[in-house]
Amino acid sequence: MRARVCLAVFSVLLLVTATSSAPDQKQSMPGIVLTIASLIIMPLLVRSKRNVARGIESGALMADSK
Secondary structure (H helix, E strand, O other), rough: EEEEEEEEHHHHHHHHHHHHHHHOOOHHHHHHHHHHHHHHHHHHHHHHHHHHHHHOOOHHHHHOOO
């Protein structure tokens, strides 16, 4: 869990520094849509993966879903 939080913080900091240091960057609508879709879909996939792991009683799959 701590590693994910660190990765998320690093990603946000990288995004902020990359966008603030390049003066002529334009927004990419496909990129924005893909990011929003990922934020919605990824938690649903994690939940589904955990349900499958419980159903087949797979410790490895359960660990991978955390």
